Amino acid sequence: MINQEQYKIIENCVMKDYKNTAGIVVMKKGQLMLEQYFNGCDAESMVHVYSVTKSIVSILIGIALDQGFIKSIDQKVLDFFPEYVIKRGEKLIQQITLRDLLIMQAPFKYRIPPYLKYFKSDDWLQFTLDLLGGRKPVKTFNYTPLIGPDIFTGILRRSSGQTVLEFAREYLFEPLGINVEKSIYFNSKEEQMAFNKAKDINGWAADLTGLNAGGWGLTLSTLDMAKIGQLYLDNGLWKGKQIVSEQWVKMSTKRQNFWEQEKLAYGYLWWVIDEEKHSAAAVGDGGNVIYYNAEHDLVIAITSLFVPRAKDRLAFIKNTIEPLFIG
Incomplete structure (x- = not known):
């Protein structure tokens, strides 16, 4: 565990620059090193993690491949939706x-x-x-x-015969001891906005x-x-059981594409932070991050209550939190 001085470094940084933080958990060599909560949150608080959802969906796609529900990621999207009616003159959608x-290289209209x-x-x-493809x-x-990512959940539902x-639950959440209670439906914009700010809603939109x-969701x-x-x-192993193949973990966190504008490498719905150190992250709006660094056997998770234009949590991790645990 870290000492009081190190604890204060993190706490002061949160209070100054990352005030919407809900929780921070640090694991090193599989051991809990830090568990810290803010803004009235605790270990039971459930937060909307936004685009971290995409990285979870990536894991589910890997599992679907392992289980034989999906043959290959080189399958065409429309192979899973043969009933979809292609609009006249559109050919590109058939190639995706x-x-x-x-x-993240598919075009949209x-x-x-x-x-x-x-x-x-x-x-x-x-x-x-209807928006996929174009000219x-x-x-x-x-x-x-x-x-865009709803195509993946559509494929999972269609190929497995189960809801997503x-x-x-069967292949990922329950083996890891994660409880996601229900699907959540919104009847109004107000309900969705309340969901975005909540600390105690357990589910998936x-x-x-x-x-x-x-x-998201x-x-x-x-x-x-x-x-x-x-x-x-x-590498996909949990308590002696292979949850998702090692190959999928490695490929999904290997540079597959690059966002020139932001100078960020991208895998399969995961951000690649440092390929040499086997470091990658799932990043969600508002300041939600799953980060791991295999070189230092370190995992850092941050949940945050949504605010617009939240400060970069990866910078917080790299500049403040991680150095306290790799010395």
């Missing part, structure tokens, strides 16, 4: 693969993401498929944080067809986040 979506229309839609999968070629990097939450969101505790980090640090 799961790999294109995993590494919008310049400004139509978030309001998306949230008002009863069927997020249909809405997203532009597949790009090198085209980050689509919200509109059922699949996640879903549309009216029952499809769980692929790019999952609530987790800080300890839950640390478990996911530990799973990936240990």
Whole structure:
């Protein structure tokens, strides 16, 4: 465990620059080194982790491959939705693969993401498929944080015959001791805004067809986040059981694409922080992060209550938290 002086360094940094932090958990060599909560939160608090959801979905895709529900990430997206009616003159959508979506290079037919229309839609999968493709070629990097990942949850539902939450419970959550209680449905904008700010809602957002969101909508505790980090640090192994293949963990946290604008490497719905040190992260809006560094056998999880334009938690981890544990 860290000493009182180190504890104060982290606490002072939170109070100064990261005031919306809900919890911080640090694991080293599989041992709990720090568990610290703020803003009235505790170990039971469940926070909407935003785009961290995408990295969880990546794990589920890896498991679906392991289980034979999906044959290859080079399968075409429309192989899973043969009933989808392609609009006249559209050919590009037929070429797009799961790999294109995993590494964020699939094109979409919008310049400004139509978030309001998306949230008002009863069927997020249909809405997203209707925007996939267009006339532009597949790009090198085209980050689509919200509109796009529902295709993956649609594929999981279609290929496994289970709801996404059922699949996640059976193959990932229950083996790790993570409790996600229910699918959450919103009847109004106000309900969704309340969900975004809540500390005590346990579940995963879903549309009216029952499809769980692929790019957002999952609530987790800080300890839950640390478990996911530990799973990936240990190459998919948890208490002697291979939850997801080592190959998938390595490929999903290996540089597969690069965002020139932000100078960030990308794997399969995971951010690659340092390939040499085997360091990667799942990052969600508002300051939610799962970070691990295999070189130092270190996992750092941070949950945060949403505020717009939250300060970069990866900088907080790299500059303040991590140095306290690798000396």
